[in-house]
Amino acid sequence: MTKTLTTLLLVAGVLSGCTLAPHYDRPEPPVAVAYPAAPEGYAASEVKTGETRRASDIGWREFFRDPRLQSLIATAIDNNRDLRTAALRIEEARAQYQVQRADLLPTVNANASYQRGQFSSLSVAPGAGGAQTFTGSVYQVGLGISQYELDFFGRVRSLSNAALAQYFSTEEARRAAHISLVSEVAKAYLSERALAEQYDIARDTLAARQSTYDLAKRRFDAGATSxxxxxxxxxxxxxxxxxxxxxxxxxxxxxxALEVLVGKPIAEIADLPAPMKLSDERIISDIPEGLPSDLLEQRPDIRQAEQQLLSANANIGAARAAFFPRITLTSNAGTISPSFSGLFDAGTKTWSFAPSLVLPIFDTGRNLSNLDLANVRKRIEIANYEKTIQTAFSEVADALVARGTLEEQVAGQEQQRNAEAARFELSRMRFRSGVASYLDELDAQRQLFNAEQALVQARQLRLVNAIDLYRALGGGLNETAPQ
Structure with a gap:
C-alpha cells in the first residue's frame, strides 16, 4: 500500500510540472527603435561630466548633491505611508503565493477519535467469527491525506504560477513607488526652494519700492514731482x-506638500543642513538615454506590467485544465481498538485508499466561459503592458527634447536678467542726471523684477527636467551605486 501511494505521488509530482498554459512570447514594444530628435538647433545636449552610466546605476545620493535634499529623501523613505503600504502589499502577495503553492503537495493530518455506542464486532475485529453487536467504546488513531489533487493537467501548477507572477508584480510595484517617491520629494523640494527665492525677491523688491515711494511722496509734497x-x-x-x-x-x-511626502514635519528632522540656492544645485543632467528597448529592463513599472501579463497567461492554463478530469486522492492508515490500551496490538491496523475522478460533462458553458474570460484578461494585460511601454517612451522622449532647450532658456534668461539690471541702473543714473523721466526708471524696475522671477522659474524647470529624465530611465531605486 505504501509503495503504491508513494509511486502515485511521484508520478503526480512529475506530471504537475507541465501545464496547459500558452507559450509566453513577450509582445513587441509598440514604440520606435530610437528616440525622436531634439528641435532643430538644439540637437546636442550639454555634456558636463561625461557620464556614461545608466540612470539605474547612479545612486540617488550621487545624483542629488544637496545635503538637505538627501536628508529629506532618506527621511521620506523611512516614513512615507505610500511606500509602507507598497511593502505590506509584498508581504500580502507572498503569503497568497505560499498558500497557493501549498496545494502542490499533499497535506498529511494526524487524527484521533473516540466513540461510545453500539457496534458490530466485524467493524472492530474484521477477522472474528460471526457478527455480534455490543455496546462499548472504539478508539482510533492514524495519519491521513484528504482530497489531494493529482495535478496531471497542471491546473494547480498554473494557479501557483499565476500567484508567483502576482508576487513578483507587487515587488516591482514597490520599486516603482520607491523611484516615484524619490523624484517627487526632489521636485517638491525644488518647488519650495524656487518659491522661497521668488518670495525673497518680492520682499526685497517691496522694501525697495516702498523706500522709493516714500521719497516720491516727500518730493510730491514739496512740489518737485507730479x-x-x-x-x-x-x-x-x-x-x-x-x-x-x-x-x-x-x-x-x-x-x-513636501512634508506629506517626507512623512513628518521638516522642523522635526534633526541636523538638517541649510538649503542651497537653485543656481548652486549640481544635478547630473547628461545621463545617456540608451535605446527604447533598454526601458524594458530598467523600468520597474514595465516589469510590473509584464508580470501581470504572465499571471494572466498562467490563468489560461488553469482554465484549460478545467476541461479535463480532476483526480483526487483520499487515504488513511492507522489503528482501531475497543480499548485504549490495545490500540497498537497486533491485528488492529486499518487503512483506506479512495481515489476519485470527476469528469466535466455538462456545466452550462461554465468552463468555456471561464476560458474566454481568461483569454480576454490576457489581452487586457497585453494592452496595459504596451501602454506602459508607450508612456515610458513618451516620458523619456519629452525629457530629452526639453534638455537642450532648457539649458538654452536658462542661459537666455540670465542674459535678460543681467541686461535688465544694467538698464535699471542706467535709467536711475539718467533720471538723477535729469536726462530721462522718472517713468523710465519705474519701467526698468518693473522689467527687472519680472526677469528675476522668470530666471528662478527657468532654473527650476531645468532641474525638474533632469529629475524627470532620471526617473524615466529607471533611476532612484538605489541609494548608492550598485556594486
Whole structure:
C-alpha cells in the first residue's frame, strides 16, 4: 500500500510540472527603435561630466548633491505611508503565493477519535467469527491525506504560477513607488526652494519700492514731482505687495506638500543642513538615454506590467485544465481498538485508499466561459503592458527634447536678467542726471523684477527636467551605486 501511494505521488509530482498554459512570447514594444530628435538647433545636449552610466546605476545620493535634499529623501523613505503600504502589499502577495503553492503537495493530518455506542464486532475485529453487536467504546488513531489533487493537467501548477507572477508584480510595484517617491520629494523640494527665492525677491523688491515711494511722496509734497509719478510709485508698491503675499502662500503650501511626502514635519528632522540656492544645485543632467528597448529592463513599472501579463497567461492554463478530469486522492492508515490500551496490538491496523475522478460533462458553458474570460484578461494585460511601454517612451522622449532647450532658456534668461539690471541702473543714473523721466526708471524696475522671477522659474524647470529624465530611465531605486 505504501509503495503504491508513494509511486502515485511521484508520478503526480512529475506530471504537475507541465501545464496547459500558452507559450509566453513577450509582445513587441509598440514604440520606435530610437528616440525622436531634439528641435532643430538644439540637437546636442550639454555634456558636463561625461557620464556614461545608466540612470539605474547612479545612486540617488550621487545624483542629488544637496545635503538637505538627501536628508529629506532618506527621511521620506523611512516614513512615507505610500511606500509602507507598497511593502505590506509584498508581504500580502507572498503569503497568497505560499498558500497557493501549498496545494502542490499533499497535506498529511494526524487524527484521533473516540466513540461510545453500539457496534458490530466485524467493524472492530474484521477477522472474528460471526457478527455480534455490543455496546462499548472504539478508539482510533492514524495519519491521513484528504482530497489531494493529482495535478496531471497542471491546473494547480498554473494557479501557483499565476500567484508567483502576482508576487513578483507587487515587488516591482514597490520599486516603482520607491523611484516615484524619490523624484517627487526632489521636485517638491525644488518647488519650495524656487518659491522661497521668488518670495525673497518680492520682499526685497517691496522694501525697495516702498523706500522709493516714500521719497516720491516727500518730493510730491514739496512740489518737485507730479501726481502721476507718485501714483506710478504707489502702483508698483501695491504690485510688489500682492506678489509677496501670493508667493508666501504658495511657499507655505509647497512646504506642506513636501512634508506629506517626507512623512513628518521638516522642523522635526534633526541636523538638517541649510538649503542651497537653485543656481548652486549640481544635478547630473547628461545621463545617456540608451535605446527604447533598454526601458524594458530598467523600468520597474514595465516589469510590473509584464508580470501581470504572465499571471494572466498562467490563468489560461488553469482554465484549460478545467476541461479535463480532476483526480483526487483520499487515504488513511492507522489503528482501531475497543480499548485504549490495545490500540497498537497486533491485528488492529486499518487503512483506506479512495481515489476519485470527476469528469466535466455538462456545466452550462461554465468552463468555456471561464476560458474566454481568461483569454480576454490576457489581452487586457497585453494592452496595459504596451501602454506602459508607450508612456515610458513618451516620458523619456519629452525629457530629452526639453534638455537642450532648457539649458538654452536658462542661459537666455540670465542674459535678460543681467541686461535688465544694467538698464535699471542706467535709467536711475539718467533720471538723477535729469536726462530721462522718472517713468523710465519705474519701467526698468518693473522689467527687472519680472526677469528675476522668470530666471528662478527657468532654473527650476531645468532641474525638474533632469529629475524627470532620471526617473524615466529607471533611476532612484538605489541609494548608492550598485556594486
Amino acid at each position: 501726481a502721476l509719478d507718485l501714483r506710478d510709485n504707489e502702483s508698483l508698491v501695491a504690485q510688489a505687495r500682492v506678489s509677496a503675499a501670493q508667493l508666501a502662500r504658495q511657499r507655505a503650501q509647497a512646504q506642506n
